[in-house]
Amino acid sequence: SQTIHQWPATLVQPVGSPLSLECTVEGTSNPNLYWYRQAAGRGLQLLFYSVGIGQISSEVPQNLSASRPQDRQFILSSKKLLLSDSGFYLCAWSTPDSFNTEAFFGQGTRLTVV
Amino acid sequence: AQSVSQHNHHVILSEAASLELGCNYSYGGTVNLFWYVQYPGQHLQLLLKYFSEDPLVKGIKGFEAEFIKSKFSFNLRKPSVQWSDTAEYFCAVIAGYSSASKIIFGSGTRLSIRP
Numbered sequence: 683s684q685t686i687h688q689w690p691a692t693l694v695q696p697v698g699s700p701l702s703l704e705c706t707v708e709g710t711s712n713p714n715l716y717w718y719r720q721a722a723g724r725g726l727q728l729l730f731y732s733v734g735i736g737q738i739s740s741e742v743p744q745n746l747s748a749s750r751p752q753d754r755q756f757i758l759s760s761k762k763l764l765l766s767d768s769g770f771y772l773c774a775w776s777t778p779d780s781f782n783t784e785a786f787f788g789q790g791t792r793l794t795v796v
Numbered sequence: 797a798q799s800v801s802q803h804n805h806h807v808i809l810s811e812a813a814s815l816e817l818g819c820n821y822s823y824g825g826t827v828n829l830f831w832y833v834q835y836p837g838q839h840l841q842l843l844l845k846y847f848s849e850d851p852l853v854k855g856i857k858g859f860e861a862e863f864i865k866s867k868f869s870f871n872l873r874k875p876s877v878q879w880s881d882t883a884e885y886f887c888a889v890i891a892g893y894s895s896a897s898k899i900i901f902g903s904g905t906r907l908s909i910r911p
Contacts, residue, residue, distance in 0.1 A: 714898070716899065718901070725901050726840075728901070733896050772840070774899075781847065783899075784845055784899075787840045
């Protein structure tokens with residue numbers, strides 16, 4: 683069966699420090715991968731989307747970047763964190779066949795920038 | 797670009813009341829639609845999904861949703877809610893049948909059930 687791992691679960695980082703959140707998927711190949719940010723009253727905002735290795739689509743302008751160095755690995759990064767980067771980040775995957783798919787979510791990372 | 801609107805931000809009901817949560821999407825072509833639920837402290841999980849067959853979709857825990865193409869709507873319903881239905885509910889859409897199609901979520905509706 684397929685599983686998705688996201689870590690760390692919680693993170694407290696000072697302003698100006700770098701960030702790296704990692705997400706890996708097991709049990710499937712060539713998944714579509716997503717990074718979302720969940721904020722109260724704003725739902726799940728799609729940040730990045732990837733359909734393959736090295737293929738990243740940025741959905742909103744921001745201080746963050748994403749990379750997909752391997753088929754089932756998706757990394758969310760920042761060179762210098764801002765206070766406004768605090769939030770709950772969710773990684774998700776779906777099958778590439780959009781006719782019969784759904785999003786499967788990781789546990790999420792609670793990021794607090796201080 | 798596709799988008800999803802959930803106009804009810806917070807709904808408060810008593811147990812046994814009927815529930816309807818609104819969801820509207822914007823996209824002129826073929827869509828697949830989803831409702832996800834997030835119980836307090838838990839992961840997002842799929843309640844139900846629509847894939848171009850019967851417009852009335854039945855999901856887990858007695859929930860159902862109806863796709864009305866002419867209204868661009870996919871409202872979630874339950875005839876009699878329970879306290880355990882307290883959660884946040886998200887509507888989502890994936891537009892078109894392409895490997896590049898992406899899943900877009902609405903802003904969510906928080907449902908509080910009074911015992």
